[in-house]
Amino acid sequence: NLKCGLNNFDKSYYKSKFLILSASDNDYGGVQAYIIFVDKPDKIFWAWVYNESSLRVFCEDTSKGNVLNEVKSVIQDGDYPKSLLE
Numbered sequence: 356n357l358k359c360g361l362n363n364f365d366k367s368y369y370k371s372k373f374l375i376l377s378a379s380d381n382d383y384g385g386v387q388a389y390i391i392f393v394d395k396p397d398k399i400f401w402a403w404v405y406n407e408s409s410l411r412v413f414c415e416d417t418s419k420g421n422v423l424n425e426v427k428s429v430i431q432d433g434d435y436p437k438s439l440l441e
Contacts, residue, residue, distance in 0.1 A: 359414035368392045374435070376426065385409075389416060396427045 361369070371394035378388040385405035391398070399419045403412040429435055 357414045358417075359412060361410075361413055364398075364415070365395070368395055368398075371395055374426075374430075376422070385411065389419070391423075391426055391430070393430055396430045397423075399423050399426070 358364075369392075371392040373390045373392045376389040376391060376399065378386055381387040381403055385403060387401065387403045390400050390402060392400075399416045399422065401412070401414050401416045402410060405411050
């Protein structure tokens with residue numbers, strides 16, 4: 356029941372800067388990361404990037420509702436280092 360693919364989400368997400376919530380090596384190579392877009396912090400996404408130019412998977416992660424609420428609050432309050440986004 357995953358909603359995946361760049362075309363399945365509003366394009367305004369991709370114009371926003373984003374924060375990486377966590378990242379780790381993927382079992383099949385590359386890196387997997389959980390991200391949230393600063394200008395539209397209503398979803399957490401899971402991305403699998405194989406190298407600098409190969410996005411393998413991009414999905415909404417609906418299992419992190421509690422994290423989403425916490426992160427959304429921090430972004431809306433502006434209580435994070437802005438230097439991370441420069």
